[in-house]
Amino acid sequence: SAVISQKPSRDICQRGTSLTIQCQVDSQVTMMFWYRQQPGQSLTLIATANQGSEATYESGFVIDKFPISRPNLTFSTLTVSNMSPEDSSIYLCSVVGIAKNIQYFGAGTRLSVL
Amino acid sequence: GENVEQHPSTLSVQEGDSAVIKCTYSDSASNYFPWYKQELGKGPQLIIDIRSNVGEKKDQRIAVTLNKTAKHFSLHITETQPEDSAVYFCAASIRVRGGGNKLTFGTGTQLKVEL
Numbered sequence: 001s002a003v004i005s006q007k008p009s010r011d012i013c014q015r016g017t018s019l020t021i022q023c024q025v026d027s028q029v030t031m032m033f034w035y036r037q038q039p040g041q042s043l044t045l046i047a048t049a050n051q052g053s054e055a056t057y058e059s060g061f062v063i064d065k066f067p068i069s070r071p072n073l074t075f076s077t078l079t080v081s082n083m084s085p086e087d088s089s090i091y092l093c094s095v096v097g098i099a100k101n102i103q104y105f106g107a108g109t110r111l112s113v114l
Numbered sequence: 115g116e117n118v119e120q121h122p123s124t125l126s127v128q129e130g131d132s133a134v135i136k137c138t139y140s141d142s143a144s145n146y147f148p149w150y151k152q153e154l155g156k157g158p159q160l161i162i163d164i165r166s167n168v169g170e171k172k173d174q175r176i177a178v179t180l181n182k183t184a185k186h187f188s189l190h191i192t193e194t195q196p197e198d199s200a201v202y203f204c205a206a207s208i209r210v211r212g213g214g215n216k217l218t219f220g221t222g223t224q225l226k227v228e229l
Contacts, residue, residue, distance in 0.1 A: 004157075042203065043158070043219045092157055096215070103148065103217060105157035
């Protein structure tokens with residue numbers, strides 16, 4: 001299985017600031033995704049991170065609020081911009097391995113916005 | 115788009131009993147159905163999956179069944195143990211270009227195994 005390192009694991013941020021979350025995988029993967037999980041809730045797909053091109057966003061999520069980069073096959077970042085308390089959530093990086101078409105998740109970044 | 119419903123939202127069983135979690139999906143094009151276990155403070159971990167060309171799959175104490183006609187699938191855990199206590203998510207997906215699956219998740223089931 002793919003080993004996913006996500007940083008930071010948690011953070012407390014002030015309203016109006018931005019936070020960039022990093023996701024590093026130990027092997028090449030076909031696809032990388034970013035999910036949001038609000039407290040006690042299910043997982044919602046934010047976007048698909050595309051290598052070398054703009055991410056594909058799901059309905060309700062926009063690039064200005066959640067800019068995403070994926071410069072190579074094993075690394076991606078998600079920025080949560082101009083944060084408000086409503087952005088307090090767990091943000092999860094997810095990848096699909098090349099060897100098996102299985103989707104793996106990182107441990108997540110627990111974000112609290114004051 | 116795909117809609118996945120999951121029941122029950124909470125489930126409490128005695129150690130050694132069986133636990134069953136059920137999900138239904140709306141899109142008949144969905145062809146892949148994974149189940150994830152999420153422990154407190156951790157990311158979801160894949161525990162078993164089933165593809166649409168199979169009706170049942172078993173891995174030790176865990177089994178999944180799929181009824182394509184009725185569009186529902188279920189997770190069965192036998193001989194439950196305290197370490198099975200976690201939140202379980204079902205998901206349904208459609209294959210997308212690039213080789214991946216676009217997953218839609220159920221709302222989760224909090225399973226508690228009591229001693």
